[in-house]
Amino acid sequence: MAEIDTRIRILDAAEVLFMENGLDATTLRQITGAADVNLAAVNYHFGSKEELVREVFRRRLTWLNQQRLQELDRLEAAAGDKPLKPSQILEAFFGVALKMAADTGGGGRTFMRLLGRTYTKPSEFVRTFLAEEYAAVIARFRAALIKALPGVPGEEILWRFHFMMGAMSYALAGTDALHFAAEDALDDSDAEALYARLMSFMIGGLRAPLPTIPAKLAKRPRVKKAA
Amino acid sequence: MAEIDTRIRILDAAEVLFMENGLDATTLRQITGAADVNLAAVNYHFGSKEELVREVFRRRLTWLNQQRLQELDRLEAAAGDKPLKPSQILEAFFGVALKMAADTGGGGRTFMRLLGRTYTKPSEFVRTFLAEEYAAVIARFRAALIKALPGVPGEEILWRFHFMMGAMSYALAGTDALHFAAEDALDDSDAEALYARLMSFMIGGLRAPLPTIPAKLAKRPRVKKAA
């Protein structure tokens, strides 16, 4: 058996174990045991556990966000100067992620579940890492949505985008913590159905009538240091 | 200073630290240090770290779910046999939670953020514990929603309820992993605005046009063992 793939074996095993047990609760001995490599291999190839975590996320996340931007580029090029439909923008952002989540074979599904679970509980270094990876993507999609929804204030769009991220993360994580919809295995065909369900829910939420924010603090004045 | 409240001091400190660092990454020494009690106090009063975790969740979660059921009882009693408005049901379920999240003083906000972060990554014993705590509540609200939305299939309602849980958890967790809406502090006034925003988003999603599920597997036949 070729030994060059030690790195990949470690990454694959770590991805699964991180998803199942969380980052902190997963030990290097579990990972190297599952990958059938020596314990010291992690520190040899990655330097530390922390950098292993970073690499587990990076190898899929950069690709995912590239795909998202490419898809948005394609849509905007096709539309010319006309604004995109909101559903198109959402499809570019969430559709790519859900398509990746449908990939049971290549491990994409495992990663998306891991990502969904990590969004809500990032340790400090994961948080900053995710922020870096996402900054450009969020900015692009935010701008596209603002352009596509001239009637909705930008702040409201951000919030609704936030809510949508939550809905998707939760659906993808599939933790089933609440014990309903009990089949926690989401096979390929389910992924298509989930995509349709989630998309119609999101579009409904995105186009919902604007809330009436309590007037006194709608703008939330912040106390600034003296200039 | 009275020493009877050692238990409470531990619970309060654990709640905050669990929220900040996660369950696994928080050590008993951190907890007892912050609570200013002896290290052995945790094992003396709770038996183990695991049971401490359970108690941290239980003391607030049972109260929260009781409030939810009371509110639903009240609404149904007032409505007689007429079906409730979907927005009323959502308000009973999510409104109570968001009201608790607005309680910065009593620690309710800390707990709701902790809960939001835990939903998506429960360890095994937390998962079963949450399932027990939630079973009755989910059943009641699901029934109420089905009655309130005769046009929407029950399965679809479950999914949309799932999405709403995700949106709320994510919003409450406020982890800001994506580095937008950068103020991660959510003060009391923000909580009201968040409530309004989230509610209109949810109702929009709940009332969205039904998705067209890929026909072949809409019902998802499952292979059963021979009878």
Added chain:
DNA sequence: GTATGATTCAAACAATCGTTTGAAACATGC
């Protein structure tokens, strides 16, 4: 006062963690 039970405390327990080490095994070029 003494006696009894609950609670706190400092200290240690065994286990496990991520990491390091130095030699062994392997590959590659000459």
Added chain:
DNA sequence: GCATGTTTCAAACGATTGTTTGAATCATAC
């Protein structure tokens, strides 16, 4: 063949984990 650089391996490292222990302290009742 030898030399060189890379990768693997078993073993150990110090640090930290949750838990336990046994004596000290406190409260309450007699």
